[in-house]
Amino acid sequence: MGKTKSYEEINEKIKSGNAVVVTAEEVISLVEEEGVKKTASKVDVVTTGTFGPMCSSGVILNVGHPQPRIKISEVYLNDVPAYTGIAAVDLYLGATSLPESDPGNSKYPGEFSYGGAHVIEDLVAGKEINLEAYAYGTDCYPREKWETKMRLEDMQEAILFNPRNAYQNYNAAVNTSDRTIYTYMGILKPRMGNINFSTAGQLSPLFNDPYLKTIGIGTSIFLGGGTGYVAWHGTQHNPHAPRVENGTPKAPGATLSLVGNLKQMQSRWLRGLSYLGYGVSLQVGMGVPIPILNEEILQYTAVKDEDIYAPIMEYSRGFPYKEGSNLGWVSYGELKSGIVKIEGQEVPAAPLASYAGAREIAETLKTWIQEGNFTLTRPAAALPGFD
């Protein structure tokens, strides 16, 4: 076991502008050239990133009180309904929420051209949105209807709060049926016409710290172009997923719940998405800095696409009806090559998460740390299964 570093020592180096920061992509070749020991002593922080569709996302908004005051019981933002079952002018707008006028899949496959995620993108882009609110009226909150235009800057608070992001691995999706299907994994052509996948692989945060030794509650992160935090473990968090030798899971594993001030984020990294026949989702840009506390942690960050495996899941029957298990595993190296061989058939592969975006996030986080604008946080508590 070589030299160890503390969070405090790394933060001191960051503040003095001397921290050595590399991305999770750059660290791979460094370790190949110089070995784990030398790289671990040289590098202080490895930055990661991912920019993929994350349906379990949304914003808590406090829209402020009009005069007279209102206790909102029903609300629409650009016609998209938000949840009002909390305090008077507190709302939760979920990314996948759709206008009541949206035809859904009644004209199959539905287009889902505008939903909660698009409202979030529009707000962050500084656009004016229409707010339409209804209430039953009380002695303390007498107003029964309120219609107004509003921008993000007019809101009292806007908090991005995502119950499940940054999935540590996910299914690669195929369709073995005879018809095209429309899923949250994109358009899947019949007879295994394509295989779609959705992680940034070797750049993805939780592949680079597979046992979450440095990521826990309170970890400060890049979120939507601003700063955010790990709030909790995400929904469907599964620390017990089967793992390969390098520690990365072979199935969907850990997840994170994320929080941050929407007002300091950028629409470039929070994008409304429309999946044909499925619905609306939010493409979230997020990245986690990993402090190189010791050689073991450095070793984890050097993981390569070739050594990370996604389960191949069938989406016409297998996944939706919970019939059968996966069709095997495929490495992210193969997936990113564009062609995967499954049961003797050459299947074209496409990503749904932007690897180019992930790299840009890791680079941005690197620059923030190098310039002393972002320091690392010791988690307040570990996530379940990793304590």
Add this chain to the structure above:
Amino acid sequence: MIRKKVVLHFPATLVEQPFIYYLIRDYQLMVNILRANINPRKEGRLIVEINGEEGDFNEGIDWLSAQGVRITTLKQQIIWREDRCTHCGACTVICPTGALYLQRPEMIVHFDENKCVACEHCLKACPAKAMETLMENTTG
């Protein structure tokens, strides 16, 4: 010899005339129909690849224009809004001609207009709505 992809827009009044036949017979052009949307008494649209001598090509196009057929170049049909593209790559397995492709290992999406046949599959496959179709642009 030149080879060009063009879009022919037929007004409803002309849609039942055999223009392609005349184009082949009178101008010695090879016409490959890539996509057709022709309905009785409605405006029609043909996407064709035309192969032939440059002089013949220009004369053929002039003749079509004189008949009332509007001609636009294909590259104006499908627009890649790079500012909206998140470079996810979802379009690349849906595009049938490889016009939309990922540059590896960088994983950056590119759009090769010359390979595009304006099938518009990408409009449906792109979750970020970075692909648009422009029907109104006209050139000679």
